[in-house]
Amino acid sequence: MHQETCELTTTHRCQTIDVMPQIQRFLAGCGPTHSGILLVFSPHTTAGVMINEKTDPHVRQDILDHMQRLVPADSGFTHAEGNSDAHIKTMLTGVSVQIPVVSGRPLLGTWQTVYFIDYDGPRKRELLLTFLRKGE
Amino acid sequence: MHQETCELTTTHRCQTIDVMPQIQRFLAGCGPTHSGILLVFSPHTTAGVMINEKTDPHVRQDILDHMQRLVPADSGFTHAEGNSDAHIKTMLTGVSVQIPVVSGRPLLGTWQTVYFIDYDGPRKRELLLTFLRKGE
Amino acid sequence: MHQETCELTTTHRCQTIDVMPQIQRFLAGCGPTHSGILLVFSPHTTAGVMINEKTDPHVRQDILDHMQRLVPADSGFTHAEGNSDAHIKTMLTGVSVQIPVVSGRPLLGTWQTVYFIDYDGPRKRELLLTFLRKGE
Numbered sequence: 001m002h003q004e005t006c007e008l009t010t011t012h013r014c015q016t017i018d019v020m021p022q023i024q025r026f027l028a029g030c031g032p033t034h035s036g037i038l039l040v041f042s043p044h045t046t047a048g049v050m051i052n053e054k055t056d057p058h059v060r061q062d063i064l065d066h067m068q069r070l071v072p073a074d075s076g077f078t079h080a081e082g083n084s085d086a087h088i089k090t091m092l093t094g095v096s097v098q099i100p101v102v103s104g105r106p107l108l109g110t111w112q113t114v115y116f117i118d119y120d121g122p123r124k125r126e127l128l129l130t131f132l133r134k135g136e
Numbered sequence: 137m138h139q140e141t142c143e144l145t146t147t148h149r150c151q152t153i154d155v156m157p158q159i160q161r162f163l164a165g166c167g168p169t170h171s172g173i174l175l176v177f178s179p180h181t182t183a184g185v186m187i188n189e190k191t192d193p194h195v196r197q198d199i200l201d202h203m204q205r206l207v208p209a210d211s212g213f214t215h216a217e218g219n220s221d222a223h224i225k226t227m228l229t230g231v232s233v234q235i236p237v238v239s240g241r242p243l244l245g246t247w248q249t250v251y252f253i254d255y256d257g258p259r260k261r262e263l264l265l266t267f268l269r270k271g272e
Numbered sequence: 273m274h275q276e277t278c279e280l281t282t283t284h285r286c287q288t289i290d291v292m293p294q295i296q297r298f299l300a301g302c303g304p305t306h307s308g309i310l311l312v313f314s315p316h317t318t319a320g321v322m323i324n325e326k327t328d329p330h331v332r333q334d335i336l337d338h339m340q341r342l343v344p345a346d347s348g349f350t351h352a353e354g355n356s357d358a359h360i361k362t363m364l365t366g367v368s369v370q371i372p373v374v375s376g377r378p379l380l381g382t383w384q385t386v387y388f389i390d391y392d393g394p395r396k397r398e399l400l401l402t403f404l405r406k407g408e
Binding site: 001003037039041042043044045070071075077078079080081084087088090091092094095096098126128130132 | 309333338365371379384406
């Protein structure tokens with residue numbers, strides 16, 4: 001098993017970061033011949049991980065805008081820190097994705113990439129990459 | 137590790153397909169004695185995977201209808217292809233499920249099955265099945 | 273691979289249960305030196321699993337309240353059992369989480385814990401814990 005923590009910095013309250021560069025570098029370090037499952041995990045309660053469209057930036061913006069419609073910040077929440085909307089958006093998004101890897105290559109579809117999504121930035125954040133491979 | 141790609145064909149814009157036949161066939165081919173984790177992964181950005189009720193078809197229809205209420209196609213999106221609703225529904229659904237497998241048998245609950253959900257069909261689609269087993 | 277089924281009992285229709293005590297006990301039984309991926313899986317179609325804030329109980333209540341707003345029980349569903357809202361909430365929540373484990377320790381963030389969420393209790397429920405470790 002290989003395990004690594006990446007550091008990320010967000011600059012807005014709600015923001016997506018394409019983390020494929022980090023994933024590619026991590027898998028290259030694991031060696032090119034291994035197959036298994038990659039777990040991409042956000043250790044936060046107000047930031048998640050998703051797989052979605054990599055080309056048109058309008059898609060990411062439409063996603064963030066619609067999450068704001070589904071979970072408005074002023075929905076009469078009771079949590080004293082005032083960021084319950086970010087906790088709920090994180091729950092709807094999920095905090096991890098799992099990707100099959102064959103011979104060092106993540107089997108993502110043509111239009112897929114992996115995004116870290118911050119719903120309560122700007123902050124310093126972390127992302128855990130774990131590769132559980134066959135034959136260990 | 138065993139890895140296989142299944143081909144699926146959808147006939148409507150929004151449609152669920154029960155993929156347990158494909159999963160059962162795949163696990164049978166892996167051998168009956170193995171235990172591990174099965175990853176069911178959709179390599180698409182407008183189609184996901186979920187585990188839900190297998191018996192009453194009304195549940196699947198209620199799910200698709202309510203996703204339409206949560207993410208109407210005409211929400212003022214900016215993505216030029218006009219299918220941002222499908223990207224958002226896919227994000228809310230997730231593109232993979234993970235299932236524990238013991239002695240070749242997926243440990244699903246009595247009422248559970250696995251559905252591929254297309255939110256932007258009809259199309260030819262793929263589904264990746266990956267079985268990472270113990271003792272490899 | 274280690275595999276265990278925990279029994280849970282809910283006392284309300286919608287309720288969260290922090291299952292870290294069950295997870296800690298399970299991982300302790302697996303031995304303190306192992307690394308791998310822990311799969312926490314709900315074998316139900318009206319109850320899911322999420323990772324979220326562990327300290328302020330208001331967050332859990334805000335989450336349950338907002339899920340009720342997003343999926344009201346009386347949305348004109350067709351499923352005869354009358355619990356389609358619980359099926360949809362379960363789909364939006366997901367029925368499993370995956371956690372990286374290093375040397376017997378789950379790599380959760382400072383504020384994270386794991387919740388079982390019942391959307392159609394009170395009931396007796398089960399939770400499957402599966403640890404696929406390196407070097408097996």
